[in-house]
Amino acid sequence: MNVWVTEWQTPDVGLSLKVKAVLWQERTPYQELAVVDTEAYGRVLLLDGAIQTTDRDEYVYHEMITHVPLTVHPHPRRVAVIGGGDGGTIREILKHPEVEEVHLVEIDERVVEASRRFFPRIAEKLDDPRVHLHFTDGIAWVRDARNFDVILVDSTDPVGPAEGLFTPAFYASLAAALGPDGIATVQSESPFLQADLIRRIHTGMRASFAGVYLYLANVPTYPSGLWSFTLGSKGPDPGAARPGPAGMATRYWSPEVQAAAFRLPVFVQELVRAEEPAQP
Amino acid sequence: MNVWVTEWQTPDVGLSLKVKAVLWQERTPYQELAVVDTEAYGRVLLLDGAIQTTDRDEYVYHEMITHVPLTVHPHPRRVAVIGGGDGGTIREILKHPEVEEVHLVEIDERVVEASRRFFPRIAEKLDDPRVHLHFTDGIAWVRDARNFDVILVDSTDPVGPAEGLFTPAFYASLAAALGPDGIATVQSESPFLQADLIRRIHTGMRASFAGVYLYLANVPTYPSGLWSFTLGSKGPDPGAARPGPAGMATRYWSPEVQAAAFRLPVFVQELVRAEEPAQP
Numbered sequence: 001m002n003v004w005v006t007e008w009q010t011p012d013v014g015l016s017l018k019v020k021a022v023l024w025q026e027r028t029p030y031q032e033l034a035v036v037d038t039e040a041y042g043r044v045l046l047l048d049g050a051i052q053t054t055d056r057d058e059y060v061y062h063e064m065i066t067h068v069p070l071t072v073h074p075h076p077r078r079v080a081v082i083g084g085g086d087g088g089t090i091r092e093i094l095k096h097p098e099v100e101e102v103h104l105v106e107i108d109e110r111v112v113e114a115s116r117r118f119f120p121r122i123a124e125k126l127d128d129p130r131v132h133l134h135f136t137d138g139i140a141w142v143r144d145a146r147n148f149d150v151i152l153v154d155s156t157d158p159v160g161p162a163e164g165l166f167t168p169a170f171y172a173s174l175a176a177a178l179g180p181d182g183i184a185t186v187q188s189e190s191p192f193l194q195a196d197l198i199r200r201i202h203t204g205m206r207a208s209f210a211g212v213y214l215y216l217a218n219v220p221t222y223p224s225g226l227w228s229f230t231l232g233s234k235g236p237d238p239g240a241a242r243p244g245p246a247g248m249a250t251r252y253w254s255p256e257v258q259a260a261a262f263r264l265p266v267f268v269q270e271l272v273r274a275e276e277p278a279q280p
Numbered sequence: 281m282n283v284w285v286t287e288w289q290t291p292d293v294g295l296s297l298k299v300k301a302v303l304w305q306e307r308t309p310y311q312e313l314a315v316v317d318t319e320a321y322g323r324v325l326l327l328d329g330a331i332q333t334t335d336r337d338e339y340v341y342h343e344m345i346t347h348v349p350l351t352v353h354p355h356p357r358r359v360a361v362i363g364g365g366d367g368g369t370i371r372e373i374l375k376h377p378e379v380e381e382v383h384l385v386e387i388d389e390r391v392v393e394a395s396r397r398f399f400p401r402i403a404e405k406l407d408d409p410r411v412h413l414h415f416t417d418g419i420a421w422v423r424d425a426r427n428f429d430v431i432l433v434d435s436t437d438p439v440g441p442a443e444g445l446f447t448p449a450f451y452a453s454l455a456a457a458l459g460p461d462g463i464a465t466v467q468s469e470s471p472f473l474q475a476d477l478i479r480r481i482h483t484g485m486r487a488s489f490a491g492v493y494l495y496l497a498n499v500p501t502y503p504s505g506l507w508s509f510t511l512g513s514k515g516p517d518p519g520a521a522r523p524g525p526a527g528m529a530t531r532y533w534s535p536e537v538q539a540a541a542f543r544l545p546v547f548v549q550e551l552v553r554a555e556e557p558a559q560p
Binding site: 004006010011012013014015016017018038039040057060190192193216218219220224225226250251252253254256257259260261263264265266267269 | 504
């Protein structure tokens with residue numbers, strides 16, 4: 001049989017993957033959730049038709065959203081993840097031995113259940129004693145949070161349940177939830193396809209963080225294959241990152257890859273520079 | 281009307297673009313050539329169904345195949361391009377004022393004709409007096425060439441007319457066609473999807489070049505969005521590249537982006553390192 005799943009990455013661009021089997025489909029209280037097994041990328045988790053994670057390339061996104069802020073912060077002990085119900089970001093965070101507690105704030109418990117069942121290698125650390133699960137709205141949760149070292153916003157696209165995670169008010173809450181050296185990193189979509197959104201995120205974060213920095217990673221199943229993250233820092237400079245835990249096993253991230261990820265192509269640099277305050 | 285063009289990037293992955301108009305279709309003596317106008321990427325040139333270049337992202341590939349080797353070579357005066365009939369690589373080469381002559385060796389004259397007609401901004405330098413056009417087989421042409429400073433292999437995928445451009449025998453010809461400081465750079469496909477091919481290219485180039493180096497760039501319309509180039513050097517070290525012409529206008533490349541392009545993700549580094557000679 002010739003079955004394909006297509007993500008309409010924009011109204012004008014589709015990525016199609018040949019399907020071996022549709023493993024799961026449900027409508028949760030928040031979104032449509034599907035798990036399909038594909039020839040090219042193994043098992044794929046889709047929310048509202050958008051690819052969230054795949055067995056074969058998940059390491060890129062999860063390593064890069066995690067190890068960059070956790071090596072920029074001087075001593076990340078208390079960490080929170082907003083979204084990220086598949087557990088991949090949790091798995092990477094727990095590779096840092098100095099982390100004492102991690103809070104996962106996922107609005108949709110069904111995402112966590114699906115990941116435990118269909119993506120056991122991604123979800124493998126969700127039962128670690130350092131992990132605290134909160135099935136609730138991340139916006140309200142962050143409003144009451146205080147003294148975190150690092151908060152990672154591992155969200156879906158800015159439509160549906162994640163929309164409120166892309167607002168200046170939320171970035172102000174993030175900053176207030178962080179301690180003095182605090183770092184927040186948010187996934188910020190593709191520079192090729194969502195330039196305006198990246199500009200808005202950058203401007204929004206600048207109102208609440210002393211330093212705001214964009215960095216990039218290559219995720220083949222995300223639109224355009226080039227993904228961005230925006231890091232807001234209340235103090236530490238990404239140029240002075242620690243090298244990371246000795247012998248930490250990674251497949252994409254290294255200290256050298258991290259340094260290179262901040263060297264932006266000219267068109268991306270111009271995109272962000274326009275949002276910086278004018279130089280005297 | 282709802283018209284789409286789909287490239288089957290592998291038997292299991294397709295990229296679809298919404299079409300405004302099909303502008304041209306022909307079967308040349310060598311391949312099927314098509315030009316379509318798309319919503320997302322403007323005009324797109326396809327050969328045998330594979331996207332070669334688009335108005336909106338062509339600068340990434342053309343800048344990165346060109347400016348890296350031309351700044352690694354200490355004085356690139358004589359340059360050749362094998363393939364590259366759209367003319368984008370020629371346009372970038374001629375941004376380097378020290379270049380005295382460029383030879384474009386394209387097997388299919390119809391590609392050049394289509395580019396002149398449908399991609400005038402890409403083809404704009406094909407009539408420069410420094411450019412010499414040769415509509416002939418690149419393999420035979422390189423066999424007789426001597427004393428080039430830089431040769432760029434701007435080929436299609438290793439099926440059809442370009443197959444012979446991915447062999448150790450061709451890499452030996454390239455090395456023989458270069459002067460003592462000579463540099464060859466070949467487009468070498470996607471690390472996510474063509475790992476075996478990248479290994480074969482690396483091994484093949486190592487037999488003929490003192491130093492072989494992989495570097496990366498983000499091309500959203502190429503499979504996986506992450507593209508590689510393999511640079512073979514008879515002498516110069518990419519770590520000692522010149523900064524490039526003062527004030528050169530680019531949209532992707534910069535000296536910093538060039539340095540970062542050689543910092544390979546762990547999985548890519550391992551892919552290539554396996555092909556290096558064992559350390560004592």
